[in-house]
Amino acid sequence: MNDAMEVIQNGAVAIKDETIVAIGPRDILEARYTADTVVDCQDQYILPGLVNAHTHVPMTLLRGLADDLRLDVWLMGYIMPVEREFVSPEFCRLGTQLACAEMIRSGVTSFADMYYFEADIAKVVDEVGMRAMLCESVLKFPSPDAPTYEDSLAYTRQFIEDWRAHPRITPTVAPHAPYSNTRETLEKCTALAQEFDMPLMIHLSETKREVDDNVAEYGMRVMPWVEEVGVFSVPTIAAHCVHVEDQEIHILHKNNVSVAHCPSANLKLASGIAPVSHMLDIGVNVAIGTDGPASNNDLDMFEEMRLAALLAKVAPHNPTAVPAQQALAMATRNGAKALGLEGKAGILAEGLLADIIVVDANNTHNMPHFEHNPTAVYSQLVYACKSTDVRHTICHGQFLMRDRQLTTLDEAQIAQQAAAYASEVGTFLSQREENTLSKLIAVGIDVERAESFEVQTKAVLNDPSKIEDLLSHEDVEVIRAVHYRQYDTYFLFNDQDNSRVRYREDDGIDADGNVTSVRMRLTYTSGEKERSFHDSILLSHSRFIAPASHPLRFYEEFFKATDERHLQKERRRWHIHYQGTLYYVNLDRLIDPEVDQLFVEIKARTWSQTDAEHKADDIRQMMHILGVDTNHVVSEDYLDMQETL
Known part of the structure; x- marks a missing residue:
């Protein structure tokens, strides 16, 4: 996945501690190096770990809670009321464990999260061994971990100070969206990110209504208004960016904003299809995210890669738009750049971090192979491979999954605890549905x-x-x-x-x-x-x-x-x-x-x-x-x- 998109047949990778020390033909590396651990990857692909550029990992515990609803009904009517009732440090720790297990199984080594109690999420990520940019949510109204936005900012400041030196975790701030913040809160979030030289994550232009409301309130579309507020003065990951015009795409490019494209969630909530091929043509760094598992409903980056490549061809009626090579780059090197890891991860190269996955190439749905086509491997990975084809997942030089067995998580225990939470949430919603006043108060x-x-x-x-x-x-x-x-x-x-x-x-x-x-x-x-x-x-x-x-x-x-x-x-x-x-x-x-x-x-x-x-x-x-x-x-x-x- 380097600049030349080089493919090495019968290749090998040598890892020492957390670093790739060599990459090249197998016979050359075997002659040069010895190792305590040698993994035979016959009939498998070795590639960089996938990067999930936008998600809300604790929301695994809300998966399937309320589906087939409009975004505002889903968010304001169900998700936020349940979050106010149940989201706690314990909830976030368990949800993160469940999400990490799912992501590791599907080849994700790094992710960018936006949620509450991010300090507790960080503890789980540290224990599990993944890499993450963890973004504490800030809203203009009370949230599960802060009665006011001032409390959110104070929490975030402490979170950044406590975790900023961690080798795998980047702590930072996430003003949820322009519609859930004020100009003042956006400015203060930006100032906090600037003070600590950290990136920032925010939802932008996810729905047409969001854009229309912004025009009605501020007299301009979302991107120029957010730029005017100063948010783009720090490195920014803008999630969604579905309803953006040409001028706004140029604003994103001019400000080096990375876009986290979430195709499944945008389709499921009928938000629309982001103009990804146009963004890429202009030079915007477009990465891929799953969004939260309550709106997707999974964390499967193989599915997102495939959808990203297919959807990009529809609007321009162009089957050559976002070819498989580019889709895989969006899920690896572009994602690494969005998370501030450019030159550290996202490609396989000497001196970079050993975030690596190994994928089976000979399952039935991957057969046959056409060796005459140098790009066929990308087509196999994007259009044919499944997340269940991932055999090994390595992050920071450590196995998180080997031969499909997780090494840092107890899945059976996580599943049992998740089922207990689901029972409590189900009881809460059932009782609320029977009481009109409770249901009314929930959205007020x-x-x-x-x-x-x-x-x-x-x-x-x-x-x-x-x-x-x-x-x-x-x-x-x-x-x-x-x-x-x-x-x-x-x-x-x-x-x-x-x-x-x-x-x-x-x-x-x-x-x-x-x-x-x-x-x-x-x-x-x-x-x-x-x-x-x-x-x-x-x-x-x-x-x-x-x-x-x-x-x-x-x-x-x-x-x-x-x-x-x-x-x-x-x-x-x-x-x-x-x-x-x-x-x-x-x-x-x-x-x-x-x-x-x-x-x-x-x-x-x-x-x-x-x-x-x-x-x-x-x-x-x-x-x-x-x-x-x-x-x-x-x-x-x-x-x-x-x-x-």
């Missing part, structure tokens, strides 16, 4: 939540002019008047609470009928009212009120409700003081379903039985001013009225 980590009690009544208002009688009454002071067009989506659940979640879009309307503001909110209620006053005024309990931090489509896919219903109405709302107490008066016209009648609502927040009784009396008096008697009162919600309309 970045919003302020509240609950409220309200006293309220609703009635048909036959004479719209009566609303002025109330607003101009001597006991009434109008504080604010607004006009909304409201779009409500109700998710109904057939559970013991008869619970429902309302997703509401409020469009603020000006005097000319134009939309001037938009806000989205979530409200969770049960089907039953708490109690009633005067047979017409109800006390209701909204157990969850919060801004909706995701689009409607997210909640539709996440909740999978028993029933879903829609409601649209025009609402004029007045905030008033009645005898010094705050009330809300709504004048509503239902548009869908269309109803000729107008409805008036009067409501107020309450916090005690006494207060609720007092406000119920006030509401009764205001209804009298409106000329509304009990015959006009509607006890049903608008949603429930649909049955009779």
Whole structure:
């Protein structure tokens, strides 16, 4: 895998300690050297160890947790809630052991990780004997190992100081992504990497929505904005880079950014296909990663090499794009360069680190061989070989697997412990799926939540002019008047609470009928009212009120409700003081379903039985001013009225 892509038939490699001391024809090396250990590699390929340029190794314990979902539903609805509940140093140690076993078996000697508790991951990597760049995740909101980003940065600083001198481990920082960080956190992560002269890892332009959101918020696409923030002032591994335009690829090249291409995960999450052949043509260093085993769902670099070569041919309709030689280079020497190991690993050469794998060449799926073609060996390795063909794995001059037997890990014990974790996670998710409120709270980590009690009544208002009688009454002071067009989506659940979640879009309307503001909110209620006053005024309990931090489509896919219903109405709302107490008066016209009648609502927040009784009396008096008697009162919600309309 050197610059000349040289192939040595009947070759040999001599290793002393952690270093390759010679490489060449077998007969020459056998005449020059003797060794305590001689490995016969007849009918096998000897090549550099594979480099997994982007993954999240502890997520082996979340493999198969939630599949066939969109990225935002998968990440925000399942992965992050489970991580908040379960991710711990113990979780990360076990997940890393499982991942290392899988990677060693598939010929990976080096990897770049982005996760939490990286100091604990480092201890496992040290014990196992692999090589890794370990990147501590930093986010703008609380993470499993840090309540604030300041804590994440402090943890990362200590992690770097403790491990920076290790011969096989590079400790550094990983701001998760622009959308999960702020400009300030990105700048501070970059400054930390700069201070210690370390590389940095970040997710960039994985989805079209990420790019669109960045344009909406900052007025530019992801790459120019990240460059402006200064992230690319340090050596950077940019994971994914699926939705990048030509100008952005040139930005990556200009800043010597390495791209970690993750074809399986991008396909599985329908993120898209990265323009890898164009990146390579421009001169970007493109390496290959598996991404995490919760989104791939494996750590098989042979599969990733094959996919990388095949997918690159599709968009340009060019079967010569990313030939097998180049795909193997992406998985070896390009990966080594991305991890800061250029000139140290990634190729077989005298004086470099002995990170080497040996691969069976004569399994049925590898037959026959065509010796006339000097590039046939690359085709065999990329298009035909499987990870199970790896016979030996050597890292830093030490066997991590010999004759398919792992030397530094107990697979049976790891499997038993992983099964125990899977049982706990499964119980947690099963219980959450049975409780709508728990499921709602799980995706509300970045919003302020509240609950409220309200006293309220609703009635048909036959004479719209009566609303002025109330607003101009001597006991009434109008504080604010607004006009909304409201779009409500109700998710109904057939559970013991008869619970429902309302997703509401409020469009603020000006005097000319134009939309001037938009806000989205979530409200969770049960089907039953708490109690009633005067047979017409109800006390209701909204157990969850919060801004909706995701689009409607997210909640539709996440909740999978028993029933879903829609409601649209025009609402004029007045905030008033009645005898010094705050009330809300709504004048509503239902548009869908269309109803000729107008409805008036009067409501107020309450916090005690006494207060609720007092406000119920006030509401009764205001209804009298409106000329509304009990015959006009509607006890049903608008949603429930649909049955009779």
